Amino acid sequence: MTEGGGRAASPPPPDVAPFGERLAAAVEARRSQVVVGVDPDPARLWPAASERAAEARALLVSSLTATDHAARDLAGGSPPAPPTPDPARFETAAAVLAHSLALIDAAAPACVAAKPQLAFFEQLGFPGWLALEQVCAQARAAGLLVIADAKRGDVPSTAAAYSRALTGPSPGLAADAITANPLMGRDALEPLIAGGRARGAGAFLLVRTSNPGAADVLDLELADGRPLWERLARMTAELGQGEPLADIGAVTGATAPEHLARMRELMPRTPFLLPGIGAQGGDVAALAPAFSPGRAAGLVTASRSIANAAEARGGDPADAARAEAERLRETAWNLA
Amino acid sequence: MTEGGGRAASPPPPDVAPFGERLAAAVEARRSQVVVGVDPDPARLWPAASERAAEARALLVSSLTATDHAARDLAGGSPPAPPTPDPARFETAAAVLAHSLALIDAAAPACVAAKPQLAFFEQLGFPGWLALEQVCAQARAAGLLVIADAKRGDVPSTAAAYSRALTGPSPGLAADAITANPLMGRDALEPLIAGGRARGAGAFLLVRTSNPGAADVLDLELADGRPLWERLARMTAELGQGEPLADIGAVTGATAPEHLARMRELMPRTPFLLPGIGAQGGDVAALAPAFSPGRAAGLVTASRSIANAAEARGGDPADAARAEAERLRETAWNLA
Numbered sequence: 001m002t003e004g005g006g007r008a009a010s011p012p013p014p015d016v017a018p019f020g021e022r023l024a025a026a027v028e029a030r031r032s033q034v035v036v037g038v039d040p041d042p043a044r045l046w047p048a049a050s051e052r053a054a055e056a057r058a059l060l061v062s063s064l065t066a067t068d069h070a071a072r073d074l075a076g077g078s079p080p081a082p083p084t085p086d087p088a089r090f091e092t093a094a095a096v097l098a099h100s101l102a103l104i105d106a107a108a109p110a111c112v113a114a115k116p117q118l119a120f121f122e123q124l125g126f127p128g129w130l131a132l133e134q135v136c137a138q139a140r141a142a143g144l145l146v147i148a149d150a151k152r153g154d155v156p157s158t159a160a161a162y163s164r165a166l167t168g169p170s171p172g173l174a175a176d177a178i179t180a181n182p183l184m185g186r187d188a189l190e191p192l193i194a195g196g197r198a199r200g201a202g203a204f205l206l207v208r209t210s211n212p213g214a215a216d217v218l219d220l221e222l223a224d225g226r227p228l229w230e231r232l233a234r235m236t237a238e239l240g241q242g243e244p245l246a247d248i249g250a251v252t253g254a255t256a257p258e259h260l261a262r263m264r265e266l267m268p269r270t271p272f273l274l275p276g277i278g279a280q281g282g283d284v285a286a287l288a289p290a291f292s293p294g295r296a297a298g299l300v301t302a303s304r305s306i307a308n309a310a311e312a313r314g315g316d317p318a319d320a321a322r323a324e325a326e327r328l329r330e331t332a333w334n335l336a
Numbered sequence: 337m338t339e340g341g342g343r344a345a346s347p348p349p350p351d352v353a354p355f356g357e358r359l360a361a362a363v364e365a366r367r368s369q370v371v372v373g374v375d376p377d378p379a380r381l382w383p384a385a386s387e388r389a390a391e392a393r394a395l396l397v398s399s400l401t402a403t404d405h406a407a408r409d410l411a412g413g414s415p416p417a418p419p420t421p422d423p424a425r426f427e428t429a430a431a432v433l434a435h436s437l438a439l440i441d442a443a444a445p446a447c448v449a450a451k452p453q454l455a456f457f458e459q460l461g462f463p464g465w466l467a468l469e470q471v472c473a474q475a476r477a478a479g480l481l482v483i484a485d486a487k488r489g490d491v492p493s494t495a496a497a498y499s500r501a502l503t504g505p506s507p508g509l510a511a512d513a514i515t516a517n518p519l520m521g522r523d524a525l526e527p528l529i530a531g532g533r534a535r536g537a538g539a540f541l542l543v544r545t546s547n548p549g550a551a552d553v554l555d556l557e558l559a560d561g562r563p564l565w566e567r568l569a570r571m572t573a574e575l576g577q578g579e580p581l582a583d584i585g586a587v588t589g590a591t592a593p594e595h596l597a598r599m600r601e602l603m604p605r606t607p608f609l610l611p612g613i614g615a616q617g618g619d620v621a622a623l624a625p626a627f628s629p630g631r632a633a634g635l636v637t638a639s640r641s642i643a644n645a646a647e648a649r650g651g652d653p654a655d656a657a658r659a660e661a662e663r664l665r666e667t668a669w670n671l672a
Contacts, residue, residue, distance in 0.1 A: 119497035125507025126465035161455035171461025185549025213521025
């Protein structure tokens with residue numbers, strides 16, 4: 001692993017701004033570093049979101065109908081096989097989409113990005129992927145960047161396919177950034193990075209996550225006396241391009257804020273994605289070192305603490321979510 | 337990380353055989369350790385597979401029509417939004433499905449499992465996920481186990497959602513096993529393992545992959561003088577349940593066969609998934625140590641070397657694929 005080895009890749013084409021620039025501009029324009037996580041649990045949807053179920057169904061029906069017409073045309077007019085309806089499956093996806101649209105609308109004014117968690121859509125089967133596409137479109141329409149929280153990582157040819165799936169244009173999700181897992185090394189990351197970079201998209205690599213089990217592997221001491229996550233931090237810094245903010249970021253768990261100063265030392269230009277605020281126990285005030293290169297260098301992610309804010313604050317879920325997102329926005333903005 | 341700490345989880349329910357038993361029985365019944373990878377590249381589909389395009393379209397149309405009917409019913413009969421057909425998108429998924437069906441049919445007689453690579457379906461958008469569901473169903477109908485090559489890994493609540501997506505019943509893929517990434521530690525793996533175990537499904541954890549970049553992280557020397565992959569191997573062995581074959585396997589790159597004896601020492605009951613045969617440069621004869629606990633302890637994965645066998649052998653792609661899968665089967669079977 002040589003210093004700067006990752007910088008040999010070609011820069012983004014001149015007509016596409018690099019992700020670091022796009023992120024910095026978005027944070028300034030929206031005066032927010034808050035990323036709202038979209039992790040809809042079908043068992044914990046907002047009751048009031050059912051008011052948007054008709055809109056959500058219409059969005060899904062529209063996509064399906066278009067594809068169904070295309071399918072019939074391609075099938076040469078042959079009669080389709082007898083339908084075996086599975087309404088529960090479609091209905092769950094519509095309910096999840098309705099909730100997600102309401103959440104995005106509520107939180108967007110206080111946020112710079114939305115971060116859909118792919119697992120919560122994939123668990124619904126293909127209607128879930130349809131809903132995910134609409135969530136990304138809705139977030140973009142609300143002026144937010146889209147970070148596809150996918151934590152992908154695979155051999156190069158597969159990584160290239162994931163890049164098309166996540167940051168590619170339709171049928172890809174056209175996300176502005178993804179999360180990625182660096183365990184398989186540089187050649188597994190390169191296609192994800194290069195594919196995104198060509199479109200002005202970035203990637204946030206796992207460096208030190210916020211779950212307790214992260215200590216099992218990421219904190220392992222290497223022969224040089226330093227933890228594994230420091231090596232991943234160096235690799236992340238080397239792979240990023242752009243000044244003053246790089247286009248490759250790091251997922252840096254906010255439950256270990258004592259590490260943030262060291263992380264910043266190792267990754268001076270790297271945007272940090274800071275999960276673990278709220279539901280996972282992090283404290284936003286401990287994060288100040290993350291913002292030292294500028295506000296956009298520290299993104300504050302919150303999912304359950306926004307979506308379930310009414311459980312703590314009372315009142316309407318959307319009002320509580322908006323208030324919690326605004327509280328986070330103001331706290332983070334005043335730290336930087 | 338205490339020895340055997342992962343075994344505290346509850347065993348599978350008595351009416352579902354553990355994955356290790358199911359795998360051993362399938363290998364004996366089919367007299368094969370070969371896993372055919374299904375990684376369809378839209379630019380390299382079998383020309384003759386277009387003969388099955390009508391069948392593939394009918395399968396997709398059937399699923400879509402069922403869901404579309406359900407969607408219209410749920411929408412209360414309101415007229416759908418004007419369709420904006422995207423036939424190219426659907427057509428690519430149908431072509432990929434036709435190719436995949438032909439590949440599975442050709443290779444299945446010499447195989448014990450099919451391993452669809454999720455990235456190659458996700459890059460097609462939601463029609464790709466529809467095609468993936470049909471690929472899994474077709475593999476099951478051909479008597480194969482299904483290994484969803486997803487390499488997922490995430491915080492516990494998200495990992496539980498991935499478990500539902502991949503090994504859960506419909507709308508899940510109902511796969512018999514998945515591949516998973518252990519970077520985030522035990523608590524991130526537990527929901528994937530427990531969710532699968534409840535259904536007799538297994539997981540193959542990344543221990544040492546076959547791509548050149550794997551050396552960047554997996555070969556890093558720890559403070560105890562051993563490489564990181566040895567620590568992951570120990571964790572994999574501890575998390576597995578079942579005798580003589582555990583239900584948690586390991587992805588062990590066949591391009592580093594000199595490590596196989598050490599891996600077997602660290603993981604005496606663990607099924608190995610051995611990628612890197614053929615297209616990635618591995619040599620099946622070097623793998624004998626993997627099979628020491630029994631034939632099912634060493635699964636030989638091949639994707640491009642089967643799918644693109646006609647490029648080396650000439651002739652019909654399906655015939656060449658069948659012959660190559662049979663060659664691999666016989667070589668591996670005679671080693672054990």
